[in-house]
Amino acid sequence: MLIPSRRPHAVGAALLAALLLTAGCDSGARGTGAKEHGTAGTVVAPGKPGEPAKRLSPEQAAKAVPDNRPNSADLAYAEMMIVHHRQALRMTRLAGEHAHSDAVERIARRIAASQQPEIEAMQGWLESNGASGSTGGHMHMDMPGMATEAQLERLEDARGEAFDDLFLKLMITHHQGAVTMATDVLSRGRNVRIAEMATDLIAQQTREMSRMRAL
Known part of the structure; x- marks a missing residue:
């Protein structure tokens, strides 16, 4: 019998941590310079293996993180x-x-x-x-x-x-x-x-x- 994997949930948690971390780094490191390059208010989401990271707007980032509220x-x-x-x-x-x-x-x-x-x-x-x-x-x-x-x-x-x-x-x-x-x-x-x-x-x-x- 195949045992279902926890990977989708683990990936979701990892993505949330990465989004929060990179959002903090972006806002602290770039400051006003980020606005000049059009990256203010964005977060970096790690890509899948072999794929580059992506910059997401706060709205896109919120949608990318799975909803963990119990249903x-x-x-x-x-x-x-x-x-x-x-x-x-x-x-x-x-x-x-x-x-x-x-x-x-x-x-x-x-x-x-x-x-x-x-x-x-x-x-x-x-x-x-x-x-x-x-x-x-x-x-x-x-x-x-x-x-x-x-x-x-x-x-x-x-x-x-x-x-x-x-x-x-x-x-x-x-x-x-x-x-x-x-x-x-x-x-x-x-x-x-x-x-x-x-x-x-x-x-x-x-x-x-x-x-x-x-x-």
């Missing part, structure tokens, strides 16, 4: 992924008592160790962006990979190898759903921090799915 896709992703992760934690807590295989217990601990901090990071991001982080119950089954309440009850009742088998099946499906959601926000969102979290999630959960399939 509805970014906000929905964080809100829904918190709920998604909480269900995964509910499943991993059962492994300590019900699992037969040490390998299943280890993968459950690994999942819990990664997803609890991710929940806290997304909650913090939502708060910093003025969102509550609360989701309605109707969103539950709209998220791919979520186990039904009946499936979770079966998992709670299972023991030993039967638990291991059902846990792995449900968690692989759960991870597949999370990767689908992360891939979607990479194409529809615009916030750099959410893109970073989604990219990290895809890498982490793809590795965990490979381990679980091997079991």
Whole structure:
């Protein structure tokens, strides 16, 4: 599976830094002489590899820098992924008592160790962006990979190898759903921090799915 690159977001951040830096250098170094040469109020944007830099007006420079303000896709992703992760934690807590295989217990601990901090990071991001982080119950089954309440009850009742088998099946499906959601926000969102979290999630959960399939 191909893991989406962070490069477009990184390029945007680099471009913003370059524009701000060169704008400051231009205004400080050129002074009144820049007006005489028709370059006052312009900024220098670095070109692509092998291409020269370009001088842009402030209006052109503003359009060249990607808008990093969260959109509805970014906000929905964080809100829904918190709920998604909480269900995964509910499943991993059962492994300590019900699992037969040490390998299943280890993968459950690994999942819990990664997803609890991710929940806290997304909650913090939502708060910093003025969102509550609360989701309605109707969103539950709209998220791919979520186990039904009946499936979770079966998992709670299972023991030993039967638990291991059902846990792995449900968690692989759960991870597949999370990767689908992360891939979607990479194409529809615009916030750099959410893109970073989604990219990290895809890498982490793809590795965990490979381990679980091997079991």
